[in-house]
Amino acid sequence: MPAPRLPRHGCVDRPKVNDCDSCGARALSICGSVADSDLARLGDLAEVVKLAAGAVLTREGEPAPYVFNVTTGSLRVYKLLPDGRRQIIGFLFAGDFLGLAIGEFYVFSAEAMEPTTVCRFRKGPFRALVESSSPLEHMLLHRTSHELAAAQNQMLLLGRKTAIERLASFLLDLPGHDPARPTVPGHVRLPMKRGEIADYLGLTIETVSRVLTRMKANGIISMPSQSDLIVERPDLLRAHAGGEI
Amino acid sequence: MPAPRLPRHGCVDRPKVNDCDSCGARALSICGSVADSDLARLGDLAEVVKLAAGAVLTREGEPAPYVFNVTTGSLRVYKLLPDGRRQIIGFLFAGDFLGLAIGEFYVFSAEAMEPTTVCRFRKGPFRALVESSSPLEHMLLHRTSHELAAAQNQMLLLGRKTAIERLASFLLDLPGHDPARPTVPGHVRLPMKRGEIADYLGLTIETVSRVLTRMKANGIISMPSQSDLIVERPDLLRAHAGGEI
DNA sequence: CCGGCGGGTTGAGCCAGATCAAGGCCAACT
DNA sequence: AGTTGGCCTTGATCTGGCTCAACCCGCCGG
Known part of the structure; x- marks a missing residue:
């Protein structure tokens, strides 16, 4: 029997300074809203993670050191009940951001639906950057409120x-x-x-x-x-x- | 037959400059996070609206000139389907903020569940203030992401x-x-x-x-x-x- | 004291969607 | 070519929660 070999967290490319300029998702994502100087800082923080189809990015209940930005591919984000019932709370695509609402632990699981790459950032430095960059924070607020509106539509769908x-x-x-x-x-x-x-x-x-x-x-x-x-x-x-x- | 007299929008107190210092909800709400100078600007923008039980604050689909902050009482916020099915997306209490996710029109209706007072702000000036006050924006982002997390829990509840x-x-x-x-x-x-x-x-x-x-x-x-x-x-x-x- | 009215509860029966079970299709191996 | 396994579809049956319909209870006004 072959050993199971689902990648647990995918593999990480580490040319620590990333080339955000050439990132195809930049225009779609929060990165599109930062000035060049901040973009360099953002690039420094970013680690590129490549995920195979089905690979796990986060698991509900585990410590949450990172936030993420999807650059290619797609993710399913979901919550589980103890007996295994699953509610998918969203599908994420290139440009989407994941991880704002998290405290010390992830409150959702996320898995790649196809080969996918994400940029991940350590929460602490990312927060610091956000607080120092008003356009970035503004962009995040804008996106989060749209996500909230979408969630409210989904409540109507699920409830009625x-x-x-x-x-x-x-x-x-x-x-x-x-x-x-x-x-x-x-x-x-x-x-x-x-x-x-x-x-x-x-x-x-x-x-x-x-x-x-x-x-x-x-x-x-x-x-x-x-x-x-x-x-x-x-x-x-x-x-x-x-x-x- | 007596004329119907549900207040359409409640009555507005107009001592244009409001006394935020003595507001009981200040510590609970976004107003608690702004410096004194900004608080004065916020107070200038605010209009106090008193709502009787059952009074309508916003109606889904109507133009949306205002955002709100609840100071006392409680609101039900809901969405309707054309045939009248209703999904309540939240109950709001003192300190809660309403209206971030709105564009030109309200995407929800809101009504007082009991005698309630809210501060309302014209969207434009409010946005301008937010963009110029980083702590305020930060607070809004914080609250909005928590609301998003709550909405995701509600999706799990409604779906599964x-x-x-x-x-x-x-x-x-x-x-x-x-x-x-x-x-x-x-x-x-x-x-x-x-x-x-x-x-x-x-x-x-x-x-x-x-x-x-x-x-x-x-x-x-x-x-x-x-x-x-x-x-x-x-x-x-x-x-x-x-x-x- | 009565009647009406706006909730809330309770019961009987029904139905949309869940569950259980059987196949079908197709791509990847042998 | 045959087998296996993942995914999808289809059918038969079951059931949790909905619908429809009484009824109850406290409150208010006359």
Whole structure:
């Protein structure tokens, strides 16, 4: 039997001073908002971590020395109940920031959904830099409040929407989230598996599957492959999503 | 038939320069983190609004000129679906801040649950002040990330917990939230009605009622009155809450 | 003292979505 | 080509919580 070899924390590149200038995610991320002088300091703090698909970045309950910035790929971020029930609280893509709300311990787990690279920063020095750089702090506040608004929408979804409404809302929201893949309108990539969609929407795998087949049957969507979806009738999809008031 | 006379926005006291020094909520709120010079500017911006029980502070979808800070009383903040289903996204108490995540329009409605006073600020000048006051911005970021963490816990609750677990978690969380009423340990005041608890926990009134009677029958809680609750067996309550991993 | 009204509780039955179980599809190995 | 394993789909059945409908209780006004 081969030894298990899931990388525990991924491998770390260590040319301590990083080339933020050439980072593809810079424009998307908090790094885009700092002046050159601060960018150099940020680069000094950063360690590039490469994650294989499925690799663990943080585990809920463990000490939390780092905060992260996703540069390529994608992460699933989730919480667990003692008996294993899982709620995915978000999918992160290039440019997304992870770790603000943490105290001494991580309050969520994060894993790569595909080959992924992140910049990680020691919390202490990062906080110090933030406090000394107003534009950086401003950017973080801006992003955090948007994340909060998104979380509140998700509460509405989880607390009050039906299965069909959840899937419809999900499919309408997804495209905006993966800047690395600006797709043709109507085309939605599903980098996550059915089980992840289910755990994000508070449903089961079977229900997700059934709802998607029903949508196919109704001509609302079509699926060239299991992870590629085309919205054939955006109007119907929007109608099903029962959007805001 | 008497004319309806629910105050639409409550009444506004206008001694334009407010006495923040004597404000009971100052220590609890963002105002506690600003230097005296900035506090004066904050006071100039503030308008005190008094709300009767049930009065509307903001309505989802309407233009959003203000942000708010609760000084006394409590608010329910919620989102609606077109057919009237409601998700309460939070209860606010003295010291809590409302309105960061808003763009041009409110994305939630807020109503007083009891006689309540809030300070309101025009968004533009408030933002300007925030950008010029690093401690204020820092405080806002701190609070917003905590709110985000709370929202993520609520997602876990709404997506994956059973009715009993939801109520148990709720009863354990509540006491921490109303600083104006530091109660004896084990005693929980329920300033909200059953329907509001239900809409906060993604349940129905009937289920909330049934679960509470079941808890009474099991000796976990007792209820001297409909809005006063005593946790008789915190251990059992915690066991039912199925806390974090 | 009565009636109405706004909560809250309780019961009976139902249903959306969970659970349990069986296959199907496809890519990676042997 | 056959086998294995991961993922997805589909069907049959079950059930937690919802819906519908009484009913209760305390409060207020007449």
